[in-house]
Amino acid sequence: MRTQQLAGTRVPVIGQGTWQMGEDPARHQEEVAALRLGIDLGMTLIDTAEMYGEGGAELVVGDAIAGQRDQVFLVSKVYPHNASRQGIPQACERSLRRLKTDSIDLYLLHWRGQYPLEETVEAFERLREAGKIGRWGVSNFDLDDLQELSTEGCATNQVLYNLEERGIEFDLLPWCKEQRMPVMAYCPIGQAGKMLANATLKQVAARHDATPAQVSLAWLLRQDGVIAIPKAVRPEHVRLNAQAAQLKLEAGDLEALDQAFQAPKRKQRLAMV
Numbered sequence: 001m002r003t004q005q006l007a008g009t010r011v012p013v014i015g016q017g018t019w020q021m022g023e024d025p026a027r028h029q030e031e032v033a034a035l036r037l038g039i040d041l042g043m044t045l046i047d048t049a050e051m052y053g054e055g056g057a058e059l060v061v062g063d064a065i066a067g068q069r070d071q072v073f074l075v076s077k078v079y080p081h082n083a084s085r086q087g088i089p090q091a092c093e094r095s096l097r098r099l100k101t102d103s104i105d106l107y108l109l110h111w112r113g114q115y116p117l118e119e120t121v122e123a124f125e126r127l128r129e130a131g132k133i134g135r136w137g138v139s140n141f142d143l144d145d146l147q148e149l150s151t152e153g154c155a156t157n158q159v160l161y162n163l164e165e166r167g168i169e170f171d172l173l174p175w176c177k178e179q180r181m182p183v184m185a186y187c188p189i190g191q192a193g194k195m196l197a198n199a200t201l202k203q204v205a206a207r208h209d210a211t212p213a214q215v216s217l218a219w220l221l222r223q224d225g226v227i228a229i230p231k232a233v234r235p236e237h238v239r240l241n242a243q244a245a246q247l248k249l250e251a252g253d254l255e256a257l258d259q260a261f262q263a264p265k266r267k268q269r270l271a272m273v
Helices: 024-039 052-064 087-099 117-129 145-147 172-176 199-207 211-219 236-245 251-260
Strands: 005-007 011-012 045-047 073-078 104-111 133-139 156-158 184-186 226-228
Touching: 005 226, 024 045, 024 052, 052 087, 073 087, 087 104, 087 117, 104 117, 104 156, 117 133, 145 172, 145 211, 156 172, 199 211, 199 251, 211 226, 211 236, 211 251
Parallel strands: 045 073, 073 104, 104 133, 133 156, 156 184, 184 226
Antiparallel strands: 005 011
C-alpha cells in the first residue's frame, strides 16, 4: 500500500478508524477480527481514543494488536478535560493498560478545551521523553488554533474531511501543507450513507468498477499529505477500503466531483462530529 510520512515514520495512506467500536460487548470479537483483517491487508495505522466507547474501543484495539504490536502504528486521543499537566499522564496510563502496550506511537489532544495549550504540550513532551508516546499532535484544530499552538513537535491535525465537508481546503489544508504537517481525515466517507448516495459519485464509481466509498477515499488521497482513517467492521468493507488505495481518478472524474461537491469560496467554521 502507498505510504505517507507521519510522525517520523512511513504509514499507510489508509488506516483504520474505531469510532463507535467497543460500545457493544456482543460485537467485540467481530470488531477485533475486522481490525486484524485490516492489518493483514496493509492498513497498519489504527486510530482510537479514550472517548470511543469510554475506553471500549481501546480494549478492542488492544486485543486486535496482541502479538503484532510491532507491525502497527498506534494513534490514540486524550479528552480535553484530561489535558492538564496532571491529567494527561494519568489518562495515558489508562489508555496504555487498555491497549495492552507500553507506548502509543502518536497521542492527540481530541479537541481544544479549558487547559492552556502550553500546559498540554508540556505534558505531552514529558510523556515523549519518558517513552510513553512517540509523538504528539492535535485533532479538530482550526487554523487560528494551530497558529497559536507552538507547532514545533506537533505531528498532525486530525479533522473531519470528505467530499461533503471541504471547508478545510480554504485555508487550513494549504497551511498544513506549507508546514509539512500531515492531515488525518476522519469520517472520510461521510456519515449515515447520505454522501454515498450522490448520483455523480455513483457515476464515477461505475466508470471505475468501484464503490462510491472507494471513490471517496481515492478523492482524498489524490493529494499528498492526507491520510484517511475509515472505520469498517464487515470484512467486505475492510477489503474494499484497502483496495481503494490503488484507485486513480482521472481529470474528468475530479471535475465532475467538484461540480457535485463544491470547494469552499470563503472561510468556514471548522466542521466536527
